[in-house]
Amino acid sequence: MVALMDSAAWRSDGPDLVVLGDNLEFLAGLPDGAFSLIYIDPPFNTGRRQARQTLRTIRHADGDRVGFKGASYQTIREAVSAYDDAFADYWEFLEPRLVQAWRLLSDDGTLYLHLDYREVHYAKVVLDGLFGRDCFLNEIIWAYDYGAKARRKWPAKHDNILVYVKNPDSYYFDNSAVDREPYMAPGLVTAEKAAKGKLPTDVWWHTIVSPTGKEKTGYPTQKPEGVLRRIVQASSREGDWVLDFFAGSGTTGAVASKLSRRFVMVDNNPEAFKVMRSRLGDGGLLSQVQYLNLPSSHQHRPAV
Ligand SMILES: C[S@@+](CC[C@H](N)C(=O)[O-])C[C@H]1O[C@@H](n2cnc3c(N)ncnc32)[C@H](O)[C@@H]1O
Numbered sequence: 411m412v413a414l415m416d417s418a419a420w421r422s423d424g425p426d427l428v429v430l431g432d433n434l435e436f437l438a439g440l441p442d443g444a445f446s447l448i449y450i451d452p453p454f455n456t457g458r459r460q461a462r463q464t465l466r467t468i469r470h471a472d473g474d475r476v477g478f479k480g481a482s483y484q485t486i487r488e489a490v491s492a493y494d495d496a497f498a499d500y501w502e503f504l505e506p507r508l509v510q511a512w513r514l515l516s517d518d519g520t521l522y523l524h525l526d527y528r529e530v531h532y533a534k535v536v537l538d539g540l541f542g543r544d545c546f547l548n549e550i551i552w553a554y555d556y557g558a559k560a561r562r563k564w565p566a567k568h569d570n571i572l573v574y575v576k577n578p579d580s581y582y583f584d585n586s587a588v589d590r591e592p593y594m595a596p597g598l599v600t601a602e603k604a605a606k607g608k609l610p611t612d613v614w615w616h617t618i619v620s621p622t623g624k625e626k627t628g629y630p631t632q633k634p635e636g637v638l639r640r641i642v643q644a645s646s647r648e649g650d651w652v653l654d655f656f657a658g659s660g661t662t663g664a665v666a667s668k669l670s671r672r673f674v675m676v677d678n679n680p681e682a683f684k685v686m687r688s689r690l691g692d693g694g695l696l697s698q699v700q701y702l703n704l705p706s707s708h709q710h711r712p713a714v
Pocket of ligand 1: 451453629631634656658660661677679
């Protein structure tokens with residue numbers, strides 16, 4: 411009941427929102443189809459330490475947990491559960507939140523799920539099941555080159571961002587709104603083209619947040635605004651509502667606000683709430699920001 415009351419604090423004509431509390435509890439009270447864009451960057455280590463319920467493979471026709479399009483992710487999840495306990499817990503945690511993401515997307519909306527090489531292949535199967543394979547738009551590779559390098563294998567220096575749309579026939583996407591990037595070999599194109607730059611592909615070279623730069627908030631898993639900027643520019647319009655329910659330092663909200671979009675940020679870590687308060691302030695010309703502290707936030711266990 412509390413969740414429904416608190417989520418009712420959101421109105422499409424109300425202020426931008428920053429929420430401290432468990433995202434599942436909060437999301438459950440938001441109305442269907444409210445968001446044009448959802449970006450999430452969930453932690454791998456969710457802090458959950460509980461006895462795992464083994465999920466049995468069952469035929470889809472009899473299953474009670476099939477995806478919206480009835481695909482085979484149950485079987486895959488069973489296989490993953492058998493392989494790795496921590497992973498099984500992770501998907502028990504993440505899957506209901508992805509179901510909410512699907513529900514909350516507008517018909518022309520898009521989900522960006524930011525992961526790395528450890529989870530992305532399983533996530534692809536889960537999301538194919540939830541959204542439908544035809545709703546898969548891209549796998550974006552965010553490549554960077556920073557930090558220690560493994561010597562016994564190729565150093566992993568990229569993240570993976572899976573992009574799914576609610577409706578493959580009517581989703582919004584405008585790559586002409588995205589900042590262009592320099593050609594790798596400008597000598598091979600005309601001077602005019604070289605000056606204009608090229609449209610980004612699904613491989614994005616971008617530095618991490620510089621430890622000494624002005625973008626740095628001090629929050630450990632902060633993502634660069636440049637990466638979010640492309641996402642927000644391509645997959646939302648001015649005035650659209652953008653949701654990030656693993657918000658951390660509020661990078662998505664900061665970018666959304668700079669690009670005249672509306673935002674709802676949710677995180678259950680009081681430190682994240684504090685960082686967002688100072689980063690997002692009282693709002694700008696477009697909207698005030700309302701800060702909401704859910705009762706569940708008092709049971710928080712940090713997992714960033
Ligand atoms: C990888 S960080 C996100 C970083 C963010 N993209 C940024 O740029 O700062 C993941 C966040 O999810 C939050 N989180 C984990 N479980 C949560 C839950 N159940 N409800 C809300 N937030 C949660 C953590 O507190 C953490 O801040």
